[in-house]
Amino acid sequence: MRLQAAIFLIATSAVLAGSLAVKSAVFQKETSSSYLELVPLKSLSLSAFTLCMRVATELKGEREVILFAYRTRDFDELNLWRELDGRLAFYLSGEGVFFDVPQLGALETHLCASWDSSSGAATIFMDGKKSLTKIYKKGHNIRSGGKVIIGQDPDSYLGDFDANQSFVGEISDVNMWDHVLPASTIQDIYSGKRGPRGNVFDWENIDLKIRGSVDVITFEL
Template identity: 65%
Template sequence: MVCSNKLRLWIVVFLTVACTVWAGEVTIKNLVFPNESDNSYVELVPEIPLNLKAFTLCMRVATELQGKREIILFAYRTKDYDELNVWRELDGRLSFYLAGDGVLFQVPDLGGLETHLCVIWDSSSGASALFVNGRRSLTKIYKQDHTIKPDGKVILGQDPDSYLGDFETNQSFVGSISDVNMWDIVLSDGTIQDIYTEKRVPRGNIFDWQSIKFNINGAVQVVDRDL
């Protein structure tokens, strides 16, 4: 009986500790963009310069904007070019642009239910693809041998037509964005699927949402949430 009681006690202690650790690992910050604007945005501070020959960019996003409406999801601009922009197009397709014409994908549209979105690109082959809730799109060849240049600004919520300026209300993001992580390599399909299902994965070396630094402008709100 004594041994049985001790066993029960250890089980309770183990479960309590495990649940506490688990809860601490999945509490993240959620950025809420409440309305259309030309002044609400978040500037992300990268861990290393974005001098890239490959990348994986992931985020969780939800928006109720519908119809023929461009929506900027991620913007990285230097003084001269839009080096890396991710868009929801007028027709609902998702796309990304590297200093010029973009590559577009016919995938399920964004909506009020959260979507886990990842973008991958490799310069050596030009291979690019999207992952939507862990499912991979077809592969397209885009910008082979291109290099993304450093010394720019990364922002969420607005599309800068000049260096951190000239925002347009009708392209602004409305909704929520969280769990933005970025690597300077192309992650494997299995790793991206693990990120979607919230398993333990290598932390982003460009952006790590658990320790990310950012600057808020305008009406953006930060809400802590548990996944």
């Protein structure tokens, strides 16, 4: 789906909800200092999640790209990456789970990752299409008390950033739930239908803290 069409669909949903604008975060260049901090609506003590966003990037070649980072004082609790070889992966306090999916590009992709501790079921969705299921970190729990940022990978608590891993591109519609959404709901959200807003992060009402050179663009309706 082209960027303009995706923005229109998000805007249409916002109109139905009574909202007057949609916003998008633009990271224009590699940096070791610029990022967005996302303030959650509830504790990130999680035994399951669904994390969705719309993302576009022109970064190519063998380069890691951080898409989402949640770190506590001592651990990377949940990180979502584009790997050196283009695969997507997420990490829960240790070794990650990897998905061989189409590469991200300049045309906006609706991306979701989901995981459930009780079964270990881990999946990726791209533009409403579900990956195969992998079993990962059964019985694990994500701990609370950290910070969530977009744009950098913190190797310490909100520090030790590497420009060569930073995100360059555009991210919007970041939503997170404390449970696994049905595939049909994710497909509805991708297609622009009004779906449930995230109860951990709700992009329509999110509190964003801008650090450094990040442009948050608002599209007035």
